[in-house]
Amino acid sequence: MSAIRDMVQIGPHRLYLGDAYAIRPILGWMDADVMDPPYKFKAKGAGNMRKARVATRMIVEQQLDQGFDHRIINPLLCGAAVVFCHNDQIPEVAAHLKGNFRRFILGGWSKNNPMPVANKHYLYDTEYYFHAWSRGFEPQGSLAEKRRFVSASVAPAKKFNHGTVKPEPVMDKIMTNIAGRTVCDPFMGTGSTGVAAIKAGLIFTGIEHNPDHFATAVTRVTQAYEAALAKA
Numbered sequence: 001m002s003a004i005r006d007m008v009q010i011g012p013h014r015l016y017l018g019d020a021y022a023i024r025p026i027l028g029w030m031d032a033d034v035m036d037p038p039y040k041f042k043a044k045g046a047g048n049m050r051k052a053r054v055a056t057r058m059i060v061e062q063q064l065d066q067g068f069d070h071r072i073i074n075p076l077l078c079g080a081a082v083v084f085c086h087n088d089q090i091p092e093v094a095a096h097l098k099g100n101f102r103r104f105i106l107g108g109w110s111k112n113n114p115m116p117v118a119n120k121h122y123l124y125d126t127e128y129y130f131h132a133w134s135r136g137f138e139p140q141g142s143l144a145e146k147r148r149f150v151s152a153s154v155a156p157a158k159k160f161n162h163g164t165v166k167p168e169p170v171m172d173k174i175m176t177n178i179a180g181r182t183v184c185d186p187f188m189g190t191g192s193t194g195v196a197a198i199k200a201g202l203i204f205t206g207i208e209h210n211p212d213h214f215a216t217a218v219t220r221v222t223q224a225y226e227a228a229l230a231k232a
């Protein structure tokens with residue numbers, strides 16, 4: 001049986017419904033893989049408090065707290081990789097990138113409106129991402145665009161029925177630092193990377209295994225493509 005359950009072509013952009021680990025290797029070379037894979041963290045507990053936190057509840061329900069196989073970040077298939085990760089995944093993701101790419105930085109999204117919960121920890125007000133690159137795929141952009149951190153508000157989880165939608169200003173900033181023309185997001189979710197890539201004039205390929213999120217991504221990427229066409 002094919003790993004590809006569906007493929008939707010939107011202009012030069014392609015969205016695949018299916019398993020990232022089976023599909024990403026057969027797509028071949030991309031200039032950048034930009035991914036927001038399932039985080040690995042302790043999302044259980046907090047009782048009634050957690051019920052009140054819509055995004056965290058969705059993360060648990062959709063099993064987005066189980067981590068991912070790092071081997072999907074493959075320097076033989078991409079010139080650079082942008083990888084979001086939870087605070088607790090930083091050591092293992094850094095170790096993988098250090099062994100596979102020439103340089104990397106730890107950047108992040110500083111949340112303007114974090115959940116007002118800290119317990120015996122810090123506020124959950126930062127989401128980290130690594131940008132790693134091989135020779136020839138060094139970070140692009142002006143000095144201002146080369147800041148490591150970007151501030152933005154949390155997108156409402158209910159809007160796309162997804163607990164980890166990345167805000168447009170964050171994804172737009174990341175695109176300013178990408179070298180090359182082709183961007184793949186193997187854990188596309190609702191298509192936030194695709195929307196930003198198309199706005200930046202790049203060619204996008206996305207993979208998502210959840211049919212509901214895939215449908216949302218198709219709608220969002222189609223709208224971004226039509227808006228780019230209208231602007232051209």
Ligand SMILES: C[S@@+](CC[C@H](N)C(=O)[O-])C[C@H]1O[C@@H](n2cnc3c(N)ncnc32)[C@H](O)[C@@H]1O
Binds near residue numbers: 186
């Ligand atoms: C953290 S979310 C990405 C959210 C995305 N950045 C956005 O803004 O909408 C990770 C996504 O990967 C999908 N996913 C998890 N494992 C997958 C797999 N093996 N193959 C394809 N998609 C997968 C999940 O369904 C989820 O939508």
